[in-house]
Amino acid sequence: MMVRFVKTYVDVIVRMRTDGTLIPISVIWENEEYEVDVVLQIIEARSQKVPTTVGTIKYVCRIRGQDKEMFLEDYPRRWFVEKPVIQFF
Numbered sequence: 001m002m003v004r005f006v007k008t009y010v011d012v013i014v015r016m017r018t019d020g021t022l023i024p025i026s027v028i029w030e031n032e033e034y035e036v037d038v039v040l041q042i043i044e045a046r047s048q049k050v051p052t053t054v055g056t057i058k059y060v061c062r063i064r065g066q067d068k069e070m071f072l073e074d075y076p077r078r079w080f081v082e083k084p085v086i087q088f089f
Contacts, residue, residue: 005049005084005085006085007083008083010027010070012027013026013028022072024036024059024079029081036061039059041060044056045057047082050080052073056073059071068081
């Protein structure tokens with residue numbers, strides 16, 4: 001058994017600050033909405049688990065008490081998460 005990750009695009013409800021920073025408020029994952037408790041970190045960084053483009057911003061968020069990473073691609077501008085997929089041999 002092996003776990004790999006796939007890029008999964010998600011809908012995100014955001015607040016835009018006056019400086020243009022996007023702050024995620026909630027994430028819609030598999031038809032369920034999850035409120036973001038707090039954004040812990042926003043940095044320019046690519047995913048280490050799935051292929052990404054230049055200009056990707058990583059958001060580390062606490063959702064339901066667990067720290068999760070979300071990514072915002074610059075072009076086309078859309079959000080994704082790294083979804084774990086179990087592979088059996």
